[in-house]
Amino acid sequence: MIEEFVLRALLGGTGVALVAGxxxxxxxxxxxxxxxxxxxxxxxxxxxxGVGLGMDLNLGIMAAFVVFALLLVFLQNQxxxxxxxxxxxxxxxxxxxxxxxxxxxxxxxxxxxxxxxxDILAVTWIDxxxxxxxxxxxxxxxxxxxxxxxxxxxxxxxxxxxxxxVFAVRFVFMLLIALVIVIAMKIVGILLVTALxxxxxxxxxxxxxxxxQMAAGAAGAGVIAVVGGIGAxxxxxxxxxxxxxxVAALMFLLSISLPGGRGVL
Amino acid sequence: xxxxAEGRALIEAREVSVRLGKREVLESVDVRVNPGEIVTLVxxxxxxxxxxxxxxxxxxxxxxxxxLRREGLSVGYVPQRLQVDQxxxxxxxxxxxxxxxxxxxxISHSLAEVGAGHLDDTFLHDLSGGEFRRVLLARGLLxxxxxxILDEPVSGVDIxxxxxxxxxxxxxxxxxxxxxxxISHDLHIVMASTDRVICLNRHICxxxxxxxxxxxxxxxxxxxxxxxxxxxxxxxxxxxSHEPEIVEGAQNR
Numbered sequence: 001m002i003e004e005f006v007l008r009a010l011l012g013g014t015g016v017a018l019v020a021g022x023x024x025x026x027x028x029x030x031x032x033x034x035x036x037x038x039x040x041x042x043x044x045x046x047x048x049x050g051v052g053l054g055m056d057l058n059l060g061i062m063a064a065f066v067v068f069a070l071l072l073v074f075l076q077n078q079x080x081x082x083x084x085x086x087x088x089x090x091x092x093x094x095x096x097x098x099x100x101x102x103x104x105x106x107x108x109x110x111x112x113x114x115x116x117x118x119d120i121l122a123v124t125w126i127d128x129x130x131x132x133x134x135x136x137x138x139x140x141x142x143x144x145x146x147x148x149x150x151x152x153x154x155x156x157x158x159x160x161x162x163x164x165x166v167f168a169v170r171f172v173f174m175l176l177i178a179l180v181i182v183i184a185m186k187i188v189g190i191l192l193v194t195a196l197x198x199x200x201x202x203x204x205x206x207x208x209x210x211x212x213q214m215a216a217g218a219a220g221a222g223v224i225a226v227v228g229g230i231g232a233x234x235x236x237x238x239x240x241x242x243x244x245x246x247v248a249a250l251m252f253l254l255s256i257s258l259p260g261g262r263g264v265l
Numbered sequence: 266x267x268x269x270a271e272g273r274a275l276i277e278a279r280e281v282s283v284r285l286g287k288r289e290v291l292e293s294v295d296v297r298v299n300p301g302e303i304v305t306l307v308x309x310x311x312x313x314x315x316x317x318x319x320x321x322x323x324x325x326x327x328x329x330x331x332x333l334r335r336e337g338l339s340v341g342y343v344p345q346r347l348q349v350d351q352x353x354x355x356x357x358x359x360x361x362x363x364x365x366x367x368x369x370x371x372i373s374h375s376l377a378e379v380g381a382g383h384l385d386d387t388f389l390h391d392l393s394g395g396e397f398r399r400v401l402l403a404r405g406l407l408x409x410x411x412x413x414i415l416d417e418p419v420s421g422v423d424i425x426x427x428x429x430x431x432x433x434x435x436x437x438x439x440x441x442x443x444x445x446x447x448i449s450h451d452l453h454i455v456m457a458s459t460d461r462v463i464c465l466n467r468h469i470c471x472x473x474x475x476x477x478x479x480x481x482x483x484x485x486x487x488x489x490x491x492x493x494x495x496x497x498x499x500x501x502x503x504x505x506s507h508e509p510e511i512v513e514g515a516q517n518r
Contacts, residue, residue, distance in 0.1 A: 029353045151363045154349055161322040161342045162408075201352075208354045 005121055009230050012123040013244065015131040016184045016196065017222030019138050021204070022215035023180050024197035024222075026173065028205075029153050034084060037194040038091030040181050042068040044098030044190055047115055052105060058130070058182055065178045068094060095190075118189030118241030120230060127186050134183045138176050145169050150211060187226070188241035199248040200225060206255045221251060274299050275338055275412045275444045276321055281330035283316055290316045292468040293330065296446075298412060303438055303445040303458060305475075308465035309487065314448045315345065317465065318416055321446070338412060341405030345416040345448070355389045357381070357400050361407060375403040379433060395426035399433070406437070412444045413437070419451075431458050 027036055043061045045068075050060025068090060075086050102110050114122065123131075142149075148169040151159035160166045177197075184193045204217030229244030277297040283290045290313045298304050308314050319325040321332060322342055349355055361372045376382045379399040384392065392400060398418060405413055418434065419427040435458040438445050447459065463472040470483040478484050 029350045031350060147363065153353065154355075154360070154363055155344055155347045157319070157322075157324060158342060158344050158347070160324050161340070205352050205354065209356065210354060210359055214354055 005123075006230070006234065008123045008125065008128060009120045009240070010227060012128055012131050013120055013187050013226030013230060014223050015128070015135050016180075016187045017200065017226045018219045019135040019142075019180055020184055020196045021200045021218030021220070021222040022142060023138065023176055024199075024201035025204070025211065025215050025218050026149060026153065027177065027194075027197050028201050029211075032177075033194055033198050034087055036177055036181065036197055038087045038094075039065060039068060039178060040185070040190050040193040041091040042094035042098075043181060043185060044115060045094045045101065046098075047110070048098045048101035048105070051110055052101065061182055061185075062178065064094070065181075069174065114189070115185070116189050116191050117239055118185065118187050118192065118244075120187045120240040120244070121233070123186060131183045131186070134179055138179050138183075141172055141176055145172050149173055188244055192241050192245050195245040195248060196222060196225075199245070199252055203248070203251045203255045206258070221248070225251060274333070275335050276340075276446075277333045278317070278321060278327075279330050279333065281317070281320055281327040281332065283313070283320060283325060284328050285316075290467060291320070291327070294465070294469055296321070296463060296469075298444040298446050300411070300444050301438065301442045302460050303435065303447060304461045304463060305447045305449055305459040306463050306465055307449050308470075310450060312466045314450075314465055315416060318342075318414055318446075318448060321414065335411070339408050339410045341408045341410030341413045341443075343401045343405045343413070343415045343418055345420060347401060349389050351390060357384045357387050357389065357392070360389055360400065361404050371407060372403075375406040376400070378406060378437070379403045394421040395423070395430065398422055398426075398430055402430075402433070402437075406441075410443055412446065414446045414448075416448045417450070418447065419449075434458065 027033055042064050046061030046064030047057055048060075049055075049064060050057040053060070072086065072090060075090075076083060081089075099112075102112060111119070113119075148159065148164045151162065151164050152166055152169050156166055180197070181193050184196050188196050200220075200222035201214065201218040203221040204214045208214035208217050225248035226244050228247035230240060232238055232247065233240040233243040274297040277295075279295055280293045281291055281295075282293055294313075294317060296304075296306070296317065306314050306317065316325060320327050322340065323332070349360075357376070358369075358372055361375070373382065373385070376385060379402045381396060381399040381403060384396055384400060387396075389397070389400070398421070402415075402418065405415070413434075415434070419430050422430060434445060434447070437443070459475055461473065462475050462478040464470040464478060464481070464484050464487060466487055470487055471478055471481040473481075
């Protein structure tokens with residue numbers, strides 16, 4: 001008989017993987033892996049904010065994301081340093097500030113390791129509602145902007161000339177990344193959340209002939225990684241988040257060493 | 266380039282000025298394209314060619330001046346560069362459906378029109394430079410355009426391929442009767458198939474029939490003496506040959 005907490009973990013992980021896969025495809029097509037990583041790092045600051053102010057943690061994280069995004073856009077417009085340098089500064093600055101802030105809160109017990117590396121086996125039914133509710137919204141929005149986002153990814157100006165509302169599409173895409181990071185954090189944690197976005201997508205690349213096939217394949221690969229990772233975690237008592245990511249990474253190595261396919265990665 | 270043909274033009278820019286930051290990129294530029302006409306816009310790098318295209322496409326709002334479009338005009342735009350990430354699996358056919366949702370027949374037809382019918386199921390990454398240019402052109406044609414705007418349509422293509430592409434463009438013009446605005450920094454091959462040349466260097470230096478533009482002092486000033494002698498292999502060095510002083514001289518029309 002399967003234990004209930006295992007069932008919740010499997011359900012939660014599957015829910016996250018189903019959303020992260022398709023969205024992750026756009027993250028790698030648009031070369032935004034580093035952006036996702038930076039955004040995730042700023043989540044710890046949001047948690048500190050939430051704990052410190054006694055508000056809902058998800059709201060705290062969203063607030064941190066908004067501040068992060070505004071700061072990023074503002075500093076990018078200043079053009080003092082290159083974009084990736086800026087992302088690095090903001091990302092590690094936010095992570096460190098979060099760590100310092102949490103360490104200064106006496107009396108409050110914050111499961112730091114859980115936030116950093118995820119604790120999939122501690123997923124609650126409430127978390128599942130967040131994951132499936134948020135996930136359904138994210139997938140719905142992604143489906144809605146799919147064509148436009150694809151056009152923008154191929155060539156932004158061409159899309160604009162052809163009447164795609166480029167700004168709106170990009171804005172919604174950013175929102176989606178933020179949303180998925182929030183719900184995926186529970187599974188793999190802040191430090192590994194980008195892995196769940198990009199590795200399944202990279203695995204699927206090898207076998208896809210269309211963007212849509214790749215998105216579906218990424219969702220599937222993510223689910224396999226989650227199930228395999230949770231299984232490994234239970235069997236060998238390894239940390240759950242890193243186990244999921246490791247299974248995904250192994251799948252990627254396997255996929256590029258398989259003969260045939262289209263080894264372009 | 267004045268009011269004599271008013272109402273006939275497909276698209277017309279009137280006294281368009283664009284400033285990016287403190288730099289004036291376009292100064293009071295007038296451009297028009299009539300139906301069935303091939304207009305070539307030439308100018309050195311940084312002359313504002315691409316900015317002018319963006320203005321015509323409605324992507325950039327001019328700081329002053331305006332753009333008049335014939336009502337219901339459909340514009341097929343072919344950008345200079347289009348680089349799809351290696352990780353994005355796109356066949357030619359799927360690429361052509363992005364942003365249009367065109368039907369399968371129209372796609373087959375436009376691919377055949379540019380001589381790329383056999384590339385239907387090929388991945389974009391596997392196309393040669395010339396094939397890729399043809400596919401981009403096919404995408405522009407899908408909109409059934411009254412006006413084609415082609416930004417450096419032969420870049421990345423060898424010289425034989427360039428001739429073939431220009432032949433294709435003039436054939437498309439002939440068969441469809443659409444107007445063509447062609448942007449180029451490389452004029453010798455362009456000259457053969459174009460009706461009118463506009464020489465741009467932030468402002469319009471000179472314009473007219475290719476033969477007369479070639480002899481225009483402003484043109485010679487911009488591209489150098491050798492450019493006007495029709496040397497076919499003289500293609501790229503003009504980017505560096507025009508001195509700011511000479512350009513200033515050219516402005517005193």
